[in-house]
Amino acid sequence: MGEFNMEEMSLPAIFEQARKIHSMASDSTIDQETLRKGIEALRLCDDRVSKLGLFSSNESKDDVSTANLKYLLVPCYLGELLEKAVQDERLQVLKKSQDQLKEFISICEALELVPEEEMQYSAREAADTLAVQREKKIARFKRHRAAEAKLQEIKERKERRDRSLRAAALSTPVEAGEEDMQDDDGEEEREAWLTTISLAVCKALDLLDMLKIEEQMLHAVKERQSQEGEGEFSREILDERTKRAESWHQKAANRAPFLRPMQPITCATFAQDVIEGRAKASEVHEHKHQPMIFGPASLVGGRLTSARERMAAQVFQPGYRLPTMSIEEAGLREMEMMNKWQERNMKLMEEANSSWHKDGPRTASDDEEAAEEKARAWDDWKDDNPRGAGNKKLTPCG
Template identity: 25%
Template sequence: MAENSLSGEFRVGQELYKSIENTELASSDQLYQQDVKSAISHFRKCVELVDKLKIFSANETVEDINTSDLRFLLVEAYLGDLTTKLTDNDRMQTLNEAKLYFEQFLRNVELHEILKEEDRKFIEIQTNEVKKDTAKRREEKIARYKREKETKMKLETLQQTLLSFEDNDKEDISREHTLTLIDLFIQKSIEQLISIKQELELLDQMRKTREQSGPSPLLDDNKVETISRDTGPLLSKDGKPLRPFVITNRETIREQVFRPGWRLPTMTIDEYLEQEAARGNIISGGGQIPEKKEIDDNDERAIDEETLKAREWDEFKDSHPYGSGNRMRKG
């Protein structure tokens, strides 16, 4: 009875997963999220039942596992992939939870000797953060993409073959189909772990930036709101940004875009002078320049004083030629 319950939970979870993968609904859609949570619930029950029924033993290799039980090795892989699709929780917490599921799945397939040597080495390199040049990374990425494509094609062929075989004759094909599906999820899990690592680093950097700079005035003044902030995925599997944002105050943004590249005057010259005068920065007073007082021809004393001033000025110019005071040639 429990065995049937495990098979039933797995079948429903797997059908939901396929439906989610093929849906045209956006990941933020409420129905989409309901299906994701429902599938996660079924696979979590599978984890409990697999452990309770002791389906797998630590000393078993892949040859020792029954064909009907092999599929249950995929439970953690499904849980990891589904968890990354959640959008209503803290994103960093969601990614760390998905990371644990993927790592557990890879440990299980390695324990039962299903993990290929090339995948084991690749995981080891990623774990140790061995740096490679761009060309080498690109070659590896292309090779892994081709391998994933070939695995999917093989899976489709085996699926068609299964449909054409009688129940009594298809155990070998069914076993190969399940092992091929496990191989596909091994590749997916490795790529997901790389993507999760990149997104976690980006989220951590964003958190540190917010802590250092405080709330952004642009967000407050112009009312720019993000959708599902810190919940939905930032990056796609290809590393492309996924997080959209909506500008709710479009007029303010438009005014800031379509304006001259220089600062426009905010007051006239007269207004500026009035403000400066009010601050006491302009000295008032004065008036018209007084006319030069004419000397009376009969005032000999005044004439003598004027003549003396003129002579002193002439003597000063003779003893101080033009430029004599600028010996250092400074302007």
């Protein structure tokens, strides 16, 4: 954007210039120089609004003129642009942005422009549960969509009226009713600005929630860094590990043309051990299976020097069970099990066949002989045990 002297410009011109920059920042990326000009313009607007005393704490939205409604958006736009500024100290940026957004919300509350539902939520903010927060976000999102739809409707209605006025002006001159049209335009403009302020309230409340979360995270990170004091040390360790890995790959690439091709390694764990120096490729059949370690430990080579590194190494672990043997070993074990199973089946078949040959097949004559032998045995038993011989002691003369 071109250079302009804001000190010599009027308040509406400065606000319009700042509003254009705010629209650019909302729609797409914006360079920091243009952003700085927008922040400077909005601060100048805020200073002039304060000096003119356009808003009072004992007024309502009906007491504010339509021409001054748009200046209510100055602290909101300023807070949004300050949040996008790039500075070394992010916490200061967040604090300045939150102060402007809170000032905008407090002015809207005094003018009764904040919904009653939102006021109730803010009153019990400390006791918010997840369900209440979800309900608050849903209600705010609905108001946001309703405000956008209303602004679009006002825009389309204004465009249709402008087209009809231009068509009427071409056919007949404007005579009576011009004042009524101006009144309609004034009411429509007021409705549009009130809807824009309602939409800005929703956006400001959402941005305030996000800035609070970011501020809490930055405080936690800062506190942790002050407790550990290992930022530079950790960076040196990471650089050293990176150099070690790069040197290993470079040496391996230099040795590759002069080495004999080796047998492929079928175990991923052993391959990791070879890369990190815990084993040699010649020990392919003698290696011990160790769990694969992802993250910092894989670069350290298993030599964890502190509890912090051990905890970091445990974070980046796969979510599945790692293999305990190679595909080659699993195939050999399955072959061994299959051979044992076949040997056992062959042994059982041999035993069954040999017993069948020994016994021989049964014929009808064998069945008759067995029946006659059973009958002879029954006759012999009856001869040895006559009927009633066991009851002699029970008879009176026995």
